[in-house]
Amino acid sequence: MFPHTDASILADDGDPVTFCSTCAFSQACLSSGMDKSALAELHVLVEHVGPLHAGDHVFREGDPFGAIAAVRAGTVKTYMTDADGREQVLGFHLPGEVIGLNAIHDDRYPCNAVALDTAMLCRFSFPRIALLATRLPNLQQHLFKLMSRDIGVASLFAGDHSADERMAAFLIGLSRRLALRGFSPRRFQLTMSRTDIANYLRQAPETVSRVLRRFERDGLLAIKQRDVEILDMPRLEALALTILRH
Amino acid sequence: MATPSPAFDPDLLRRYDRPGPRYTSYPTAPQFSTDFQSGELREMAAISNGDPIPRPLSIYVHVPFCASPCFYCGCNRVITRDKARGDAYLTRLYREIGMMSTLFDRDREVAQLHLGGGTPNFLAPDQIAEVVDVIRRHFSLSNSPFSRDGELECSIELDPRFVSPDDIRILAEAGFNRASLGVQDFDPVVQQAVNRIQSVEETLAIIEACRKHGLRSVNVDLIYGLPLQSPDGFERTLDITLAARPDRLAIYSYAHLPSLFRPQQRIRSEDLPSPAVKLGLLQRAIERLGEAGYVYIGMDHFALPEDDLAVAQARGGLHRNFMGYTTCADSDLIGLGVSAISHIGASFSQNPRDLPSWEHAIDEGRLPVWRGMRLDDDDLVRADVIQQLMCHGEIDIGVVERRHLIDFADYFGQALQRLQPLQHDGLVDVSATHIRATSRGRLLLRILASCFDRYLPSQPDAAPAQFSRTV
Helix, strand or coil: CCCCCCHHHHCCCCECCECCCCCCCHHHHHHCCCCHHHHHHHHCCEEEEEEECCCCEEECCCCECCEEEEEEECCEEEEEECCCCCEEEEEEECCCCEECHHHCCCCECCCEEEECCCEEEEEEEHHHHHHHHHHCHHHHHHHHHHHHHHHHHHCHHHCCCCHHHHHHHHHHHHHHHHHHCCCCCCEEECCCCHHHHHHHHCCCHHHHHHHHHHHHHCCCEEEECCEEEECCHHHHHHHHHHHHCC | CCCCCCCCCHHHHHHHCCCCCCCCCCCCHHHCECCCCHHHHHHHHHHHHCCCCCCCEEEEEEECEECCCCCCCCCCCEECCCHHHHHHHHHHHHHHHHHHHCCCCCCCEEEEEEEEECCHHHCCHHHHHHHHHHHHHHCEECCCCCCCCCCCEEEEEECHHHCCHHHHHHHHHHCCCEEEEEEECCCHHHHHHHCCCCCHHHHHHHHHHHHHCCCCEEEEEEEECCCCCCHHHHHHHHHHHHHHCCCEEEEEECCCCCCCCHHHHHCCHHHCCCHHHHHHHHHHHHHHHHHCCCEEEECCEEECCCCHHHHHHHCCCCEEECCEEECCCCCEEEEECCCCEEECCCEEEECCCCHHHHHHHHHCCCCCCCEEEECCHHHHHHHHHHHHHHHHCEEEHHHHHHHHCCCHHHHCHHHHHHHHHHHHCCCEEECCCEEEECCCCHHHHHHHHHCCCCCCCHHHHHCHHHHHHCC
8 A cells, every 4th residue: 555556556657758757767867957858868768568467577587688677666576596496585676676787797687577566667778778878977877876776785685684683674775765766764565475575584484574573562663464654763773774884 | 442332222223123234244245256266265365474464363164064953043054963974074174174274374373263053062072172183283273372463262152952061171171262152042932933942951051161161251142033032031031141141142133034044934923023022122131231231342242341352342452253253353264164254365255155065176175165255445445444333333534544545535425425314313423533333323333334335235225214114
């Protein structure tokens, strides 16, 4: 319920000079006062994909790489499968975030990407956006930023942290990312399953529930089915500090 | 939360008391569709496992057999004295338990287990203990008061005619901590007319045994409106029952619908009490229970103030599901056995109502889903509102608006319109912040709830004059 994951609500299609409200590139372009012709040039690269339904794949490991995609509505999970067939969740991508950046290196997607709910995406042909970036410094800078953020996120939970710290960092991370796109930082929906959260945080599913139940009892948050409401942001942020650093 | 005691108004009851949903679920069973099959149930179970804090589980086991037919019965049951049928039933039930258990993550704790029927004690006490044991092997079922979802509520419906005090000991050892005893009426004339001869002594002995073996709650069911029931006879039934002081009492209305329920064809309609006498029985029961200190819970249910149900209602923690009122927080309900209904996440599903179809599915290794439905957002809002009404006699408009992100007045415009005649009759108070059943309306909660039911035809509710035709 928070935010609405109904694709029809979020997928405001924009027009040649107005980007979708959740567009991954709109900030770069708007903040730098990109002129209308440049905006239009970027926009023709965009191919709207979706709606995808829960369980539909955006791409699979080994598929030839040609495009990056920005999530416009819904949530996309990226994951890898190890030799024993065990899944390892790499990340959850919310509206306004880009997937496929880690494929640039060897021309094949190194992971799978699957929709967790009804999802809409924008595909950008990578060769063409890269070419455009050579002429638009702001776009180039933005692409670099997106890439470095991707690397940073992936290593967040690698360290030796307590279950409480991991969960707090996960929730605060989600809250901040949603706030960036204009959603409520306090009330949101966990669109990913308990197993996915556990996998991502390197915990047992029971631990996810146990930690959340404790958080709830301590008044940090309230949780009803998939809806989370953060009640004590400062305390949760303090718990997350060792992982998020700020 | 102070809930007003019910006030008895014969004129209103006569006008509004008519057959209709009892809202043990919303939407009600007639909305279920055979498009919903076992694949859909699996999917809903997987989604329910995915919640960050999955709900606790409730398990209902239906035992369809009865040794003897009570003529008033409208339940789904099979009359037999052949104990071998119980064995055959259990063999399949255990397969169903096995299949069902694989759908749920093992750390999901069972908070409530209920055996209903039919007559659960058609099975021998050892068999019943075995059922609990099999469930314990397949699910996380804890008796520890320190378990995270609280103590397991383990209850059974008992026919006192077919159970001995020593059987109660075995059941208590198996983990049962609540029992519900069918009495209906102690008047021998009435018992004869409904084909249920049950002595006061054997009934009281069972209540006594339940207490002796530490069951924390005993419920007694009575029925008003049975053939040959009289004010004097029913008064004696109330005397005996109240002297035994059960923790909970249910006073059900007998609805004579012989075309729907075949056993009722054995009841002679000329033996039925007149509507005036019938309402008088209810009035007397409410007076007597009030004098004896019982608290009205809702629908047909009363409890002593110190009973868990009354305590839960006082602090706003009462819930209602297919097993009736319960203190269990929102849980996913697993129904096992013929005709049983499950409520997993935003779905309902029901097993076949006839034994052969249920047996056939299990013999083929399939989950025996006959029909069901997925609830959409609208169903969920209405289910929440109806639940609040049925459990606490009021709707907190602000809570509903925040929880479901709706403008109540806008969303429920039609329902509020349907409520107007009831408001006019003094059954309900409607303010900007609350919709609250008055003391006169508390006995007619389901009529209030039906105003929020999208699936009921709106016409009769919109025209108050129609109500007067109902008795």
